[in-house]
Amino acid sequence: MTEIQPASGVADMGGDSGWGQAPIIDPDEAVFPEKWEGRAFALALLSMRLSGSNLDAFRHAMNRLDREHYIDDGYYGRWLYGAENLLLDSAIIAPGAVEARAANIAGGDVDEPPAPESTKPDYAPTAAGSIRQIDAPRKFTVGQRVRAKTMNAPGHTRLQKYTQGHIGTVTIAEPAQVLPDTHAHFIAENAQWVYTVSFDSRELFQENAENFTLNTDLYEDYLEAAS
Amino acid sequence: MNNAQSSSDRIPINLRTEALEQLLVERGLVDPQVMDTFIKTYEKDVGPLNGAQVVAKAWTDPEFKQRLLDDGTGAVAELGFKGPQGEHLVVVENSSAVHNVVVCTLCSCYPWPLLGLPPAWYKDPAYRSRVVREPRTVLNEMGLELPKDTEITVWDSSSEVRFFVLPQRPSDTEKFSEAELAALVTRDAMVGVAQVSA
Numbered sequence: 330m331t332e333i334q335p336a337s338g339v340a341d342m343g344g345d346s347g348w349g350q351a352p353i354i355d356p357d358e359a360v361f362p363e364k365w366e367g368r369a370f371a372l373a374l375l376s377m378r379l380s381g382s383n384l385d386a387f388r389h390a391m392n393r394l395d396r397e398h399y400i401d402d403g404y405y406g407r408w409l410y411g412a413e414n415l416l417l418d419s420a421i422i423a424p425g426a427v428e429a430r431a432a433n434i435a436g437g438d439v440d441e442p443p444a445p446e447s448t449k450p451d452y453a454p455t456a457a458g459s460i461r462q463i464d465a466p467r468k469f470t471v472g473q474r475v476r477a478k479t480m481n482a483p484g485h486t487r488l489q490k491y492t493q494g495h496i497g498t499v500t501i502a503e504p505a506q507v508l509p510d511t512h513a514h515f516i517a518e519n520a521q522w523v524y525t526v527s528f529d530s531r532e533l534f535q536e537n538a539e540n541f542t543l544n545t546d547l548y549e550d551y552l553e554a555a556s
Numbered sequence: 557m558n559n560a561q562s563s564s565d566r567i568p569i570n571l572r573t574e575a576l577e578q579l580l581v582e583r584g585l586v587d588p589q590v591m592d593t594f595i596k597t598y599e600k601d602v603g604p605l606n607g608a609q610v611v612a613k614a615w616t617d618p619e620f621k622q623r624l625l626d627d628g629t630g631a632v633a634e635l636g637f638k639g640p641q642g643e644h645l646v647v648v649e650n651s652s653a654v655h656n657v658v659v660c661t662l663c664s665c666y667p668w669p670l671l672g673l674p675p676a677w678y679k680d681p682a683y684r685s686r687v688v689r690e691p692r693t694v695l696n697e698m699g700l701e702l703p704k705d706t707e708i709t710v711w712d713s714s715s716e717v718r719f720f721v722l723p724q725r726p727s728d729t730e731k732f733s734e735a736e737l738a739a740l741v742t743r744d745a746m747v748g749v750a751q752v753s754a
Contacts, residue, residue: 340662340663341661341662342661342681342684342685343659343661343662343684343685343688343689343712344661344685344688344689345685346685346686346689347685348680348681348682348684348685348686349682350682350697351677351680351682351683351686351687351693351694351697351698352676352677352680352682352683352698353677353698354675354677354698354699354744354749354750355675355676355677356742356743356744358675358676359599360598360599360603360672360673361595361599362676363570364570365569365570365573365574367595367599368573368574368577368591368595369569369573370594370595370598370673371590371591371592371594371595372573372576372577372580372586372591374594375580375586375590375591375594376580379580379585379586388662388663391663392662397566400681401566402569403676403679404664404674404676404679406569409569409572409573409576412576413576416576421580421585422576422579422580426579427567427572427575427576427579428567428575430575430576430578430579431567431571431572431574431575432567434571434574434575434578435571444583458643458716459643459715459716460643460644460716487662487714487715488714489661489662489712489714491661491688491689501646503644503646503715503717504644506715506716509715523715523717525646525717530689533688533689534689538689538690539689539690539691539692539693539708541691541692541707541708541709541710542707542708542709542710543688543709543710543712544709544710544711544712545711545712545713545714546713546714546715546717547714547715548714548715
């Protein structure tokens with residue numbers, strides 16, 4: 330297990346401009362348009378297990394990628410790079426092993442590093458999945474005004490930057506779930522209540538923003554009461 | 557992977573994938589047949605036809621529809637739909653007054669048991685970044701023009717809650733069977749970037 334590494338920031342793109350026109354829908358798109366995408370998908374799912382990590386750690390392993398690795402090879406490209414990060418973190422594969430093997434498949438003749446001694450995190454979830462039964466009372470109730478905190482998470486978080494500092498209303502009390510911010514780093518599950526919070530678009534953006542409602546499901550630690 | 561590598565010396569992604577698979581398979585850490593099973597499951601078994609069945613049943617069975625809106629997870633489990641990325645499902649209903657559209661700005665969370673794996677447009681940075689800021693414009697660009705007085709609600713998945721849109725039943729379909737209705741329902745309507753038409 331390694332120390333907490335920060336996200337690069339590219340994944341937290343909600344509200345950003347500069348990504349161009351909305352995509353064109355292809356109703357006949359294949360699930361995996363290219364063969365490697367299916368292989369990368371399966372390898373990533375298996376790598377979570379192999380590395381002794383979890384879904385939140387996998388998401389963070391992708392969020393650590395720089396913009397090129399996150400974007401250039403598309404969705405399953407970042408899955409593959411994220412899976413490699415998990416396998417490197419837990420020393421299932423050695424640094425440079427994938428590059429060396431790729432060179433040899435391509436007809437090269439390079440030395441490959443030996444398989445390392447694995448160092449999986451000393452951490453196991455208390456149950457499958459993310460939903461947990463907890464006894465703690467809910468801090469917030471449906472109809473209550475809440476503010477999404479301004480947080481500078483050192484590592485993983487699911488609190489989008491575009492919601493931070495803004496006030497909304499709790500609209501749905503969701504089940505308790507493990508907190509990705511600590512679960513991703515094998516610190517603790519911190520199971521807690523989740524709330525769907527409803528924001529007015531003009532609160533999130535500016536007065537002349539399009540008029541709509543934005544709902545997002547946020548963990549209790551991300552919220553504070555607002556008057 | 558945290559270090560920038562210029563694109564010119566980047567290993568092609570298909571080769572890189574093959575290299576990682578070889579390394580893990582030859583040490584017995586990964587079984588290629590298990591990989592095949594995962595791939596086939598999402599190519600053949602788990603896809604938007606599941607969601608279309610849920611929608612058609614909700615359109616024809618008012619009690620099921622009520623259960624679906626009250627407890628999405630429980631209602632779709634009645635039809636056998638559950639699994640990864642379906643731990644807790646919230647179903648939201650489109651009407652002429654309110655149009656719901658779903659996104660995951662942080663990655664591409666999607667209700668796999670009902671819709672399968674997400675399509676390219678859902679994973680596109682332009683969709684992820686812009687639909688939470690200018691949904692009407694984005695929907696227009698994607699071919700959906702809503703009446704001016706239809707309110708838009710955007711759902712951005714942050715936790716393991718998964719949002720699913722129950723589209724409006726098209727008019728003139730009173731005589732359609734449940735199976736005929738299911739055949740009309742598209743993946744894109746169940747995320748909220750399209751409407752169902754007869």
